Amino acid sequence: MRCYKCRKSTGHWEAITRNKLHLLLSVLTAGSWLVVWLVVILVNASTAPKCLVCKTRFNKAKASNQIAAEKKLEMSLHAE
Ligand SMILES: [Zn+2]
Numbered sequence: 001m002r003c004y005k006c007r008k009s010t011g012h013w014e015a016i017t018r019n020k021l022h023l024l025l026s027v028l029t030a031g032s033w034l035v036v037w038l039v040v041i042l043v044n045a046s047t048a049p050k051c052l053v054c055k056t057r058f059n060k061a062k063a064s065n066q067i068a069a070e071k072k073l074e075m076s077l078h079a080e
Contacts, residue, residue, distance in 0.1 A: 003051040004062040011052040015044035 025033040048057040
């Protein structure tokens with residue numbers, strides 16, 4: 001994935017739900033952990049992956065704006 005702050009493709013963190021752990025906890029707590037599990041799934045789903053270099057969250061809109069701006073600049077350089 002491309003980081004708009006580093007201006008290049010970088011490695012990234014992604015929120016991963018550890019389903020096996022949550023399943024175990026749900027069994028141990030007789031099902032009351034299911035509420036926590038659901039919250040974790042919802043939070044992870046709404047969390048964008050983070051850049052490993054600068055810790056900035058990936059932003060598709062910002063990254064594509066930047067690519068568009070760079071292409072425009074490249075085209076204007078070729079025109080001269
Ligand atoms: Zn970055």
